[in-house]
Amino acid sequence: MIGFRIRLKAAIERSPTYQGNIWKLSEDAGLGRKTVYNMVTDKKLDHSKTGPGVFGLSRVASLLDVSLDYLMGAVPSLTAKQPQSNSVALATHALEALSRQSDGDEFELSADFLLRLHKKSGGRIEAFAPYLDRCDQYQPPKPNERFPIVTSVGARSLSSLTLGTSSVELLQSGFASLDDEELLSETMSDYRQAVETRAVSAVISRDLPMPNQPVWIKMDILRTLLLVETAEGEQSLLLFAFIVI
Numbered sequence: 175m176i177g178f179r180i181r182l183k184a185a186i187e188r189s190p191t192y193q194g195n196i197w198k199l200s201e202d203a204g205l206g207r208k209t210v211y212n213m214v215t216d217k218k219l220d221h222s223k224t225g226p227g228v229f230g231l232s233r234v235a236s237l238l239d240v241s242l243d244y245l246m247g248a249v250p251s252l253t254a255k256q257p258q259s260n261s262v263a264l265a266t267h268a269l270e271a272l273s274r275q276s277d278g279d280e281f282e283l284s285a286d287f288l289l290r291l292h293k294k295s296g297g298r299i300e301a302f303a304p305y306l307d308r309c310d311q312y313q314p315p316k317p318n319e320r321f322p323i324v325t326s327v328g329a330r331s332l333s334s335l336t337l338g339t340s341s342v343e344l345l346q347s348g349f350a351s352l353d354d355e356e357l358l359s360e361t362m363s364d365y366r367q368a369v370e371t372r373a374v375s376a377v378i379s380r381d382l383p384m385p386n387q388p389v390w391i392k393m394d395i396l397r398t399l400l401l402v403e404t405a406e407g408e409q410s411l412l413l414f415a416f417i418v419i
Contacts, residue, residue, distance in 0.1 A: 288305075
């Protein structure tokens with residue numbers, strides 16, 4: 175991300191609308207009032223491997239009339255944005271695909287609703303039957319397991335929509351081939367905590383693949399892990415995940 179802050183600052187200074195009014199730029203982009211200011215002044219972004227979230231940044235680029243590729247350093251000079259640049263197209267494609275999580279629902283499924291349903295049902299999986307297409311299922315982790323064991327991928331789960339398939343094998347191979355030991359350790363710790371406390375919900379940041387695209391983007395995710403049981407006492411972890419935009 176070296177040069178990102180310089181390019182962003184230059185684009186703001188050349189903007190007839192937002193020159194000298196960085197706060198309005200943030201607000202018009204639907205971000206927190208100080209978000210763009212923090213992007214420009216945060217020196218840690220120079221060495222960040224991920225950088226700001228692509229959805230918010232794409233709105234900033236559009237308002238500044240530059241391409242997202244320019245801000246990210248993928249083109250050499252400041253030029254007017256091209257119609258539907260590749261990065262913006264991918265962001266749009268992602269939003270359209272991820273919106274299918276709620277298509278056809280009479281209400282928006284939320285972490286609060288899931289946690290209340292879990293408590294009310296005593297953690298019985300039967301209570302979640304109408305929503306199993308929105309979640310992935312995992313085996314409760316064993317002490318020496320290095321990565322989660324996937325047992326089911328919901329047709330409208332976040333994993334299914336970002337990978338473009340509900341293949342258990344594909345999601346499992348993604349975990350098995352992951353070489354980020356810190357991330358794996360953190361993930362397994364979260365899963366074990368969910369088994370211990372029976373329910374865990376938190377916002378996390380992850381790099382996710384776009385549907386059928388060889389591109390990954392940083393997203394904030396509201397992830398809810400619930401330990402459930404069948405009538406026969408067989409346990410499973412349900413993972414519901416929703417994009418935070």
